[in-house]
Amino acid sequence: MSENPSRRAPLLAVVGGGQLARMMAQPAIAMGLPLRLLAEAEGVSAAQVIPDQMVGDYRDLALLREVTDGAAVVTFDHEHVPTEHLHALQADGVAVRPGPEALVHAQDKAVMRARLAELDAPCPRNAVVSSLDEVAAFGLPSVLKTTRGGYDGKGVWVVRELAEAGEAFAAAEQAGVQVLAEELVDFRRELSALVARSPSGQAAAYPVVATTQKDGICHEVVAPAPDLDPALAAQAQQLALRVAGALDVTGILAVELFETTDGRILVNELAMRPHNTGHWSQDGAVTSQFENHLRAVMDLPLGSPEPRAPWTVMVNILGGPDDAGRLWDGYPHALARDPQLRVHLYGKDLRPGRKVGHVNAFGDDLTDCLERARHAAAWFAGELGNESE
Ligand code: ADP
Numbered sequence: 001m002s003e004n005p006s007r008r009a010p011l012l013a014v015v016g017g018g019q020l021a022r023m024m025a026q027p028a029i030a031m032g033l034p035l036r037l038l039a040e041a042e043g044v045s046a047a048q049v050i051p052d053q054m055v056g057d058y059r060d061l062a063l064l065r066e067v068t069d070g071a072a073v074v075t076f077d078h079e080h081v082p083t084e085h086l087h088a089l090q091a092d093g094v095a096v097r098p099g100p101e102a103l104v105h106a107q108d109k110a111v112m113r114a115r116l117a118e119l120d121a122p123c124p125r126n127a128v129v130s131s132l133d134e135v136a137a138f139g140l141p142s143v144l145k146t147t148r149g150g151y152d153g154k155g156v157w158v159v160r161e162l163a164e165a166g167e168a169f170a171a172a173e174q175a176g177v178q179v180l181a182e183e184l185v186d187f188r189r190e191l192s193a194l195v196a197r198s199p200s201g202q203a204a205a206y207p208v209v210a211t212t213q214k215d216g217i218c219h220e221v222v223a224p225a226p227d228l229d230p231a232l233a234a235q236a237q238q239l240a241l242r243v244a245g246a247l248d249v250t251g252i253l254a255v256e257l258f259e260t261t262d263g264r265i266l267v268n269e270l271a272m273r274p275h276n277t278g279h280w281s282q283d284g285a286v287t288s289q290f291e292n293h294l295r296a297v298m299d300l301p302l303g304s305p306e307p308r309a310p311w312t313v314m315v316n317i318l319g320g321p322d323d324a325g326r327l328w329d330g331y332p333h334a335l336a337r338d339p340q341l342r343v344h345l346y347g348k349d350l351r352p353g354r355k356v357g358h359v360n361a362f363g364d365d366l367t368d369c370l371e372r373a374r375h376a377a378a379w380f381a382g383e384l385g386n387e388s389e
Pocket residue numbers: 124143145150151152153154155156182183184185186190213216256268269
């Protein structure tokens with residue numbers, strides 16, 4: 001029988017071989033969508049599961065062209081591909097999703113703040129500063145951030161005295177970027193509003209979640225955010241949808257928010273890819289953020305973001321200061337203790353502070369979900385010994 005090429009699935013290129021690309025592979029298998037990966041090194045998380053792959057530097061345009069050769073669309077596991085390369089790929093006829101004009105708002109915090117101000121989106125008071133005098137004029141305490149290249153709390157300094165500001169300027173100078181000053185927000189907690197948006201303009205908003213950070217790294221997510229004023233939740237979802245539309249985001253947009261002690265929401269930052277605060281959706285929503293990211297970048301109708309259970313708790317598994325983590329060896333106890341538990345391991349080696357996996361627990365009772373997910377994550381991370389069994 002001859003193959004009908006019109007029925008063949010288009011190829012999706014994915015740049016970046018971390019756990020986000022790895023978790024895109026799962027719905028891609030189910031959808032029959034072929035992926036081709038550009039991995040930064042052999043054997044990294046996504047390279048273990050996507051056979052059609054190349055290994056090399058995402059800053060190398062020739063390599064990006066090779067990876068996207070024959071691909072209908074290219075998407076990303078991270079936001080670091082240089083803007084000029086994204087324009088070059090577009091000129092080659094590849095659909096870049098999210099596109100360079102949108103992505104720059106997730107790459108550069110000063111650009112993001114300026115655009116959000118134009119959109120009247122509520123933000124902490126902020127200014128680009130270029131000297132200690134300007135920091136003093138801005139006012140202390142404040143939060144200094146390098147405008148580009150930060151992640152997981154790296155590139156963020158809480159400055160209470162002027163002498164502490166030097167480190168931020170040194171880091172910015174070394175990286176060839178600027179420093180953004182923000183007011184130190186007095187927040188009750190951090191929230192995240194996640195939406196998927198397709199090039200056709202269809203959008204789907206996930207329930208707003210509460211997130212807890214540990215040392216600048218997302219540690220725990222509760223979906224939906226407990227005791228969140230429904231009006232504030234709706235405002236956060238509408239804000240995320242409005243930003244996604246205004247910036248022409250395609251794929252997942254995560255809007256990280258502060259809920260202030262006086263009941264307002266302020267935007268902390270934007271991410272344009274599946275996000276740690278959306279991992280709960282793999283087991284807790286009708287359509288996971290990873291599937292909706294794929295549907296969105298392929299311009300297919302989006303799936304329902306509705307929760308499957310009243311509560312879902314996600315807890316990350318982080319490498320500890322020693323190598324006590326169990327990973328595979330954690331399964332017998334964790335799975336026997338909780339047959340409802342969902343575990344996601346990324347195929348990464350344990351290193352202090354490194355995200356190596358997460359667990360999801362869903363159900364009718366929040367306290368029970370929290371206990372189950374925390375216990376399992378601590379167990380995999382090696383924080384619980386035999387005495388706790
Ligand atoms: P990253 O790019 O590393 O994710 P963020 O800008 O999200 O950096 O900042 C990391 C963490 O620092 C936030 O999750 C929050 O806990 C804290 N933070 C950032 N900005 C502020 C601020 N203006 N006021 C108070 N805390 C902040």
